[in-house]
Amino acid sequence: MNLATSIGIVGRQLLAVSLAMTLMACSTQPTSPSGGAEGVKQAQAETPLLSESEPAATAQQPKLKGEATVQITVNGKPITVTINGDAAPITAGNFVDLVDQGVYDGTSFHRVVRQPQPFVVQGGDPQSKDASVPAQQLGTGGFIDPATQQERTIPLEIVPEGEDQPVYSETIKAAGKTPKLKHTKGAVAMARSQSPDSASSQFYFTLSDLPFLDGDYAVFGYVTEGMDIVNQIQQGDRIESAKVTQGIENLTR
Incomplete structure (x- = not known):
């Protein structure tokens, strides 16, 4: 491998890390590990203890059993x-429930990254309904459940390829596994902070x-029509x- 090729590979790796960092829903709470070199080394060195047990705290959260269709x-x-909902019952159920409640109506896409290469279009912050909220604050909000007056968050939920049960609250990349639902073009996934169980409403x-996002973030669906519209956002x-x-009958809450 010559020097130019090596530099090119390193450049692409750094670009991938930089782009992935922009996916995180901003948080006012401290997160760990840090995004510095030591934090990256620590994250790479630790193989997570994968948990297939659904967190007890999610027992009362919405779940989708089967498929649903959403028109945005x-x-x-x-x-x-x-x-x-078969491969991401809690993640899909959370999204479909928020759609059904009208939470996304009137929200804006606060982050669009197309350069230096096509990356993501991100939205779903309920704060963005209010035009008086400063642009720099967008990306810090989540869904406040009226029943509890607390932000509803969901666990990171990823089904590994070839398996039936989701892994909860852990990324699966460090365990050498790939997800059943991958980050192909048109995938829809949840944004989160560095804490794996911090996703709320942003997607x-x-x-x-x-592919460098596979195993770190939870994909729960795909654009089946209108990708040209997504590309214009x-x-x-x-x-x-x-x-x-379609499929609202598959939602339990």
Whole structure:
């Protein structure tokens, strides 16, 4: 391998890390490990103890058993998303429940990354409904459950390829596993902070195949129609409406 090739590989690796960091839903709470070199080394050195037991705290959270279809309208045009509750029951159930409650209606896409390569379109912060909220604050909010007045968060939930049960609260990449639902172009996944169980309402569309995210973030569905609309979304564009068009009967809450 010559020097130019080596530099090119290192550059792509650094770019992948940089892009992945922009996925994290911002948090006002401290997170660990840090994003510095020591934190990266620590994360790579530790093989997680994979847990297939559903966290007790999620017993009362919405779950999707089977599939659902969601239509998201942006700039007057529909985007159809197929939600996979078989491979991500809690993650999919949380999203479908929030759609059904109208939580996403009027929210904006606060992060759009297309350069230096197509990456993601991210939205779902309920704060973005309020035009008076400063742009720099967007990406810090989640869904506040009216019943508890607390932010609803869900555990990281990933089903490894070739397995039936999700792994909870742990990334699976360090264990040498790949997820059943991958970050191919048009995937829909949950944004989170460095804490694996911090996802709430923020989600993202992938603009290209992003295999370096596989095993670290929870994919729960795919765009099946309207990817051209996703490709046209600009920062600040709003979700005019999000509706469950099929499969609401598969939601338990």
